[in-house]
Amino acid sequence: MTTTAHPLVTAARRLTRDLLVPQAERVDRTEVPAGHLEAIRRAGLLGVGAPREYGGANAPVAVARETAEILAGACCSTWFVQTQHHTPVKLIAAHDSPVRERLLRPLATGELLAGIAFAHVRAFPRVPVRAVAERGGWRFDGRVPWYTGWGLNDVMLLAGMTDTAEVVFVVADAREQPGLTPSAPLRLAALTAARTVSLELDGLWVPEESVVLRMGREEFARIDLPRAANASPAVFGVAAAALELLAGTPEGEATARALRERLDGVRRESYALADHPAPHACVPERLAVRTRAFDVMRAATTAAIVAGGGRAMALDNRAQRLAREGLFLLVQGQTADARRAHLASLASG
Template sequence: MTATPHPLVSSARRLARELLVPNAERVDQGEVPASHIEAVKRAGLLGVGAPKEYGGADAPVAVARETAEILAGACCSTWFVQTQHHTPVKLLATYDSPVREKLLRPLATGELLAGIAFAHVRAFPRVLVRAVPERGGWRFEGRVPWYTGWGLNDVMLLAGVTDTAEVVFVVAEAREQPGMRPSAPMRLAALTAARTVSLELDGLRVPADAEVLRAPREKFALVDLPRAANASPAVFGVADAALDLVARTPDGAEPARTLRARLDEVRREAYALADHPVPHESVPERLAVKTRAYDVLRAATTAAIVAGGGRSMALDSRAQRLAREGMFLLVQGQTAEARRTHLGALASG
């Protein structure tokens, strides 16, 4: 956590206090409204890590983590929609491409909202979306199993795999169009409000100047694996919010203090590993700490349910919402290696 609040941290806290928390249970039973995303934009949070020369804040990574914790703890559905945006921003800022000059500024300032459609690449050697080179650009065939923010996002970062095992990232418009058809919004146990659909790609054509990056799959995996092995700030944000509930109950003050000490310890370890100068090193250690973070999250949200008693069974219960959001975070961005590590830790007690 930052010692002196950064302006964006103060903005995130104000947004959480005045808008997200008071409306979180209503949003959970419906959908993230466009007005919530507009409020995130006005707070400057869509550009938290974007370069200043393109209109972003270029804030330290500690600030990005803290604002993510605040948003996730306040309304995880809103956090999940807007968190997709930061990956396309980072990729465009990192790699020079024709589309960079066209899109990085409107994304950094929040004029446009971006989503992501590339988690399916982790299923390799299964190829769920094929990228086929053709004259003037690329054609995409297959199915994107999960795409969040449909109806809110303006553009998406889409990835496919070529016949030569290259991963191709492009930017496409996030709307129904020839070659791309969305499913009905998914009904999920948690975060239905985040407007998640699957996408059928049947000859979606994207021009060559929309390409962001093309890399061998091995290179993509080398970058993606350590990132996916790190504990998400959202885990700490939801756990914090659950412990706040516990602490306000008659018997909850001491359990909340004990669990918060555990949470603070694992947070420090997780962020220290995430800041390792060689990203692809220490992956087993990252996964072990990530699993411990899940343990504390599960304990915190369970404590909130227990402390709330029978009221926790109501659909408008904050404790129940946080418990379901915690369940979602157990599998969000999950890789096969993370799943094996987590299951092994559960089996060993």
């Protein structure tokens, strides 16, 4: 949707044209292959925001957003697996710890692939995963409801909460081991291919040198609030892909043009708010724009279904896949504040 002249954007477009788009419907019905992640690694996209001194690209945030849009619009399941990787890289890079010197370079270069297991911290006052200091390390007990990329990831960024409401972030091996048992792969309405499981933790022990960060829950919530209010680049990527499909139909060109104007406008506004120098000053505005982004995405994917007619109901049809991926994005990374804002918008029409 932009003309960013950056090698990573060019690489992402080439990758989607040659690999992701041609195989997207097959992947949707099976699972993300390891080869897709290897191709993303070779393209340098796993290190898009990682520090250059550790082997990353240290690309501007606009490049990270655009490459995310491109990948999500091509194959949302593949995008969802690889997008987990960037949060551990960013957190490890930002905090001095033994983990940074041990793991940041292999993560930045994509030699290792990381997943995340900490969204449950947002469930407070419920505490799905508890962390207790034990034997020169930390013991984790509880249940991680969602963990994406099982069987593809090498390590995970796991968080638990102590009895004093401190959040402990550690890096652990992403494999079955004493104290960690994965469920069978979850069957979902969309993105089943992303290999999502739940994790049962029963005395998983992680050494102290694997701790990335410890912070109070209130501090976590303060940092998380504006970040979680932003619209995901994937929303714009899926919407753009649907509009491209729509524009290629005899009846859809005018509708695609009108929706494109709406999409470009809300995208510009969303990213401007995300870059605001005082993040907490505009959380309500971010939530409102996030909801508008969902509205445009839903209109775009619905229009692609309508233009496709009965053919759009076939499982090998791109329009229905994009529509289901859009449904998934409505709840991906959702917080209570985001849910309330979205429901209020729907109620008001």
